Amino acid sequence: MNVVLLGPPGVGKGTAAARLAERFHLPHISTGDVFRKHIAEKTALGVKARDYVDSGILVPDDLVTDMVRPELVKAGSGFILDGYPRTLAQAKALKDFARIDFVLNLSAPIKTVVERIKGRGAGRADDNPEIIMQRIREYEEKTSPLIDLYRNEGMLFDIDSTQDVEGVVQQCIAVLEEKNG
Ligand code: AMP
DSSP: OEEEEEOOTTSSHHHHHHHHHHHHTOOEEEHHHHHHHHHHHTOHHHHHHHHHHHHTOOOOHHHHHHHHHHHHHHHOSOEEEESOOOSHHHHHHHHTTOOOOEEEEEEOOHHHHHHHHHHOSSOOTTOSHHHHHHHHHHIIIIITHHHHHHHHTTOEEEEETTSOHHHHHHHHHHHHHHHHO
């Protein structure tokens, strides 16, 4: 089962993805986590991605796709993908190297997600108010068109993410169990 989690920053994709990966025994692939690891280790990719990530701007499509393609090929059939695709170009590229079965669209009002990010204790470099708004603008402009794309393909399921993590995870599990049999 190949699952994509879609949603604005702060909606809880990362936490939900980790829980679903555990529940269904699938690898959790988070492009944000992979970038942060590369940046911390100062790899060539990390050096290229750093300024984008720090300023809350999407990393260029080719760079992200080149990074994620081998991960998905390695995972084969079965993954929880969190943070990819985030643009129409990425969605198009993804079609050529992986099959997607379900897209879970985690949604909550912008006000709610901003408050949640501000409440995160970990202190990610891109969790300051100005950068949060930039990340949300990127989401609205470049990522939100994917909702209609996947809805029209019949693979999108809406998850009410105004609920707490447990509620969100349970909704996701219910959809996946029902659809995947
Ligand atoms: P996240 O942890 O998912 O919020 O991602 C953190 C940052 O990594 C984003 O603000 C982007 O700069 C970058 N990033 C992660 N995934 C992608 C993607 N699919 N396309 C472009 N940039 C990405």
